[in-house]
Amino acid sequence: MRLKRLFSALPVALALVLAGYAMGPTADSQVVVQMAGLVAPSTTPTATSTATSTLTSTPTSTPTATPTDTPTSTPTPTRTRTPIPTRDPSMRTANVPILMYHYISVPPPDADKYRLDLSVTPANFEAQMEYLAVEGYTPIRVSDLSDYLLGGPPLPRKPIVLTFDDGYIDNYQFAFPILKKYKFVGTFHVITDFVDGRKPGYMTWDNLEEMAIEGMEIGSHTLDHPDLYRKPRAFQVNEIAGSKAVIEARIGTPVKSFCYPAGHYDSVTIDVLRSSGILAATTEIQGTRQSTAQIYELRRIRIRGSYSVADFGYWIKYFFASGK
Known part of the structure; x- marks a missing residue:
């Protein structure tokens, strides 16, 4: 008797599921799906892919600026010493x-x-x-x-x-x-x-x-x-x-x-x-x-x-x- 009553409720549950997902997944529709023994495809894990892209966008751009701070410009005043040609x-x-x-x-x-x-x-x-x-x-x-x-x-x-x-x-x-x-x-x-x-x-x-x-x-x-x-x-x-x-x-x-x-x-x-x-x-x-x-x-x-x-x-x- 119970089995017959379950099978008779199944079409109604499926209809509710489809109607709920058409309007967007809700907590109630999730529960109904679980009751029907169906696994709804989860869309939230895809959000983690965006997080991975943000991690790769900011790596080593700042270290590249440090080489420009090297004090290679200070030795150039030594070139203003002109005693070398003066010896001639x-x-x-x-x-x-x-x-x-x-x-x-x-x-x-x-x-x-x-x-x-x-x-x-x-x-x-x-x-x-x-x-x-x-x-x-x-x-x-x-x-x-x-x-x-x-x-x-x-x-x-x-x-x-x-x-x-x-x-x-x-x-x-x-x-x-x-x-x-x-x-x-x-x-x-x-x-x-x-x-x-x-x-x-x-x-x-x-x-x-x-x-x-x-x-x-x-x-x-x-x-x-x-x-x-x-x-x-x-x-x-x-x-x-x-x-x-x-x-x-x-x-x-x-x-x-x-x-x-x-x-x-x-x-x-x-x-x-x-x-x-x-x-x-x-x-x-x-x-x-x-x-x-x-x-x-x-x-x-x-x-x-x-x-x-x-x-x-x-x-x-x-x-x-x-x-x-």
């Missing part, structure tokens, strides 16, 4: 003012504008040397500068070069004692045919020898101050090598530097200087930037007779700062 003489440079003087005297009453421009009074010259001493400059010779540019020892603090063209007697009378007073050195380029009274107003060999003993450099300014530009090679050899030989014979020290008369020269002149054993030459090009590549074209600053001490200091600082 052809690469050496120096920002060194080379001052150009001529007369150190009060110009005569009838002096023309050129003589006035080239004449620095002894009082002004001493004031200029005092300025250099107070500002901490260290005077060196042209040969000291060329030694450095050719791979020699380093230059002192705030180097500066004092050059005197032509060999006037007032260089010995006034400039030389003032330089000694401040313990400074200078480079004097002399016209050898004018020495020893062969032309009035120039130094003697005794003057030059005394100055050399005191540490001054005596350089060449040719035999008789000609314009060397486009002159035959033989002519230039005579003027350059000839004056060098005379100075070395009379003073007993090697001539290492040269000054171009009126600042004029050409490629032949430079070639003759090299072959004569002269290591450097000064020009009338304004500037302070010196280099081995232009060791025969060293730049200078012309010191004019009209300069006050303030002007003197201004132009040195101007060219030094400009790096020209």
Whole structure:
């Protein structure tokens, strides 16, 4: 009897199940299915598959950022050390003012504008040397500068070069004692045919020898101050090598530097200087930037007779700062 009643209820139960799943599974429909001995397919386990995808999406992306924090950028400042090319003489440079003087005297009453421009009074010259001493400059010779540019020892603090063209007697009378007073050195380029009274107003060999003993450099300014530009090679050899030989014979020290008369020269002149054993030459090009590549074209600053001490200091600082 019970069995018959169960079979008669089975179609009703199935109908309820189907109706319940059409509207969505409920707790009641689950119970009815269980009572009917059916296992409803569970949809909830499929949700676990979405969880697995979220686990795989965030693994090792953050560790990849850590290599970018490696301090490889800090060693790059070591590349700014440039002493390696500096050891090559052809690469050496120096920002060194080379001052150009001529007369150190009060110009005569009838002096023309050129003589006035080239004449620095002894009082002004001493004031200029005092300025250099107070500002901490260290005077060196042209040969000291060329030694450095050719791979020699380093230059002192705030180097500066004092050059005197032509060999006037007032260089010995006034400039030389003032330089000694401040313990400074200078480079004097002399016209050898004018020495020893062969032309009035120039130094003697005794003057030059005394100055050399005191540490001054005596350089060449040719035999008789000609314009060397486009002159035959033989002519230039005579003027350059000839004056060098005379100075070395009379003073007993090697001539290492040269000054171009009126600042004029050409490629032949430079070639003759090299072959004569002269290591450097000064020009009338304004500037302070010196280099081995232009060791025969060293730049200078012309010191004019009209300069006050303030002007003197201004132009040195101007060219030094400009790096020209």
